[in-house]
Amino acid sequence: xxxxxxxxxxxxxxxxxxxxxxxxxxxxxxxxxxxxxxxxxxxxxxxxxxxxxxxxxxxxxxxxxxxxxxxxxxxxxxxxxxxxxxxxxxxxxxxxxxxxxxxxxxxxxxxxxxxxxxxxxxxxxxxxxxxxxxxxxxxxxxxxxxxxxxxxxxxxxxxxxxxxxxxxxxxxxxxxxxxxxxxxxxxxxxxxxxxxxxxxxxxxxxxxxxxxxxxxxxxxxxxxxxxxxxxxxxxxxxxxxxxxxxxxxxxxxxxxxxxxxxxxxxxxxxxxxxxxxxxxxxxxxxxxxxxxxxxxxxxxxxxxxx
Numbered sequence: 001x002x003x004x005x006x007x008x009x010x011x012x013x014x015x016x017x018x019x020x021x022x023x024x025x026x027x028x029x030x031x032x033x034x035x036x037x038x039x040x041x042x043x044x045x046x047x048x049x050x051x052x053x054x055x056x057x058x059x060x061x062x063x064x065x066x067x068x069x070x071x072x073x074x075x076x077x078x079x080x081x082x083x084x085x086x087x088x089x090x091x092x093x094x095x096x097x098x099x100x101x102x103x104x105x106x107x108x109x110x111x112x113x114x115x116x117x118x119x120x121x122x123x124x125x126x127x128x129x130x131x132x133x134x135x136x137x138x139x140x141x142x143x144x145x146x147x148x149x150x151x152x153x154x155x156x157x158x159x160x161x162x163x164x165x166x167x168x169x170x171x172x173x174x175x176x177x178x179x180x181x182x183x184x185x186x187x188x189x190x191x192x193x194x195x196x197x198x199x200x201x202x203x204x205x206x207x208x209x210x211x212x213x214x215x216x217x218x219x220x221x222x223x224x225x226x227x228x229x230x231x232x233x234x235x236x237x238x239x240x241x242x243x244x245x246x247x248x249x250x251x252x253x254x255x256x257x258x259x260x261x262x263x264x265x266x267x268x269x270x271x272x273x274x275x276x277x278x279x280x281x282x283x284x285x286x287x288x289x290x291x292x293x294x295x296x297x298x299x300x301x302x303x304x305x306x
Contacts, residue, residue, distance in 0.1 A: 103148040103211050105138040113143045114150055118222050119246075121253040128260055144257070148211065151218020158184065158221045158300075161228050165304040168232070180300075184221075187296050191217045195289060202281040208261045216254060220293050223250050224301050231305030239305045247294035254290040262286050 139147040166172040223246030231239030262282045
C-alpha cells in the first residue's frame with residue numbers, strides 16, 4: 001500500500017567529500033614558515049628563548065656603530081660635564097669644599113680629647129694651634145684645631161634631648177620642637193655675624209675664618225647637653241650647678257682659644273708702648289664673645305627643665 005508523502009521527505013545518506021589533493025589547494029599556508037624565519041616559532045617547540053636578534057644582541061652594535069648616535073652621546077657627555085663644572089663653580093663662590101673637609105677631618109681620639117677639654121679646660125696647658133708649611137694641621141693631628149664635627153653632632157643631640165625633655169613634661173609637639181631647633185640655629189648665626197661685624201668695624205686682622213667662628217660658637221651645645229641632662233636627672237638644683245660649671249668652662253675655653261687668634265702675645269703696635277687701642281679692641285671682642293655664651297646657654301635650656 002502506497003502511503004502519501006505529504007510533509008515527509010526521505011533522508012538520503014550524504015557522502016563525505018574526499019580530502020583535497022595538492023592540486024586543489026588554492027592558497028598555501030605560509031604562516032609557520034614566516035614565524036620560523038622571524039624566530040617566534042619553531043616546529044620542535046623551541047623553549048630555549050628567542051634568538052640573538054630578539055634579545056638585542058645585534059642592536060647595541062648597530063647603535064654604537066651609528067655615527068649620529070656616537071655624536072649624540074659625546075654631546076650629552078659634554079653638556080653634563082659643563083653642568084657639573086657650573087655647579088661646582090657656584091658652590092665654590094660661597095664655600096670651599098676642601099676647606100669644609102678640613103673641619104671634618106676628625107677621629108675618635110680627637111673627639112674624646114676635645115670633649116674633655118671643653119668640660120675640663122683648666123687642666124689643658126698647650127693652646128697653640130700647630131702649623132705645617134704655613135697651613136694649620138687637621139683636627140685629628142692637632143687637638144687645638146677647631147672642627148665642625150662636634151658642633152654638628154652636639155646640635156643634633158641637643159634637638160633630640162629637647163624633644164625628650166618636652167615629652168617628659170607632656171609639652172611635646174612638632175611645632176615646639178621646630179621652634180626650639182630654629183631658635184638654636186638663629187642664635188649661632190647672630191653670634192657669628194656679630195663677630196664678623198665687630199672684626200670688620202674695628203679693623204682687627206686675625207686668622208679667624210667664618211668656619212672657625214661657627215665652630216667656636218657651636219661648642220656651646222656640648223655644655224647645653226650637659227646642663228639639660230643634669231636638670232632632668234637632679235632637678236633645678238642640678239640644672240643651675242651644671243649651668244654654672246659649663247658656662248665657666250666654656251668662657252675659659254673661648255678666651256684661651258681666641259687668644260691665639262685675636263690676641264697675639266707679641267704685636268708690633270704694643271712693643272714698648274703698652275697696650276694700644278687695637279689691642280684693647282681685640283681684648284673687648286674676646287671677652288664679649290666669652291660672656292655671651294652663658295646667656296645663650298641659659299636662654300636655650302631654661303624652658304626645658306622645670
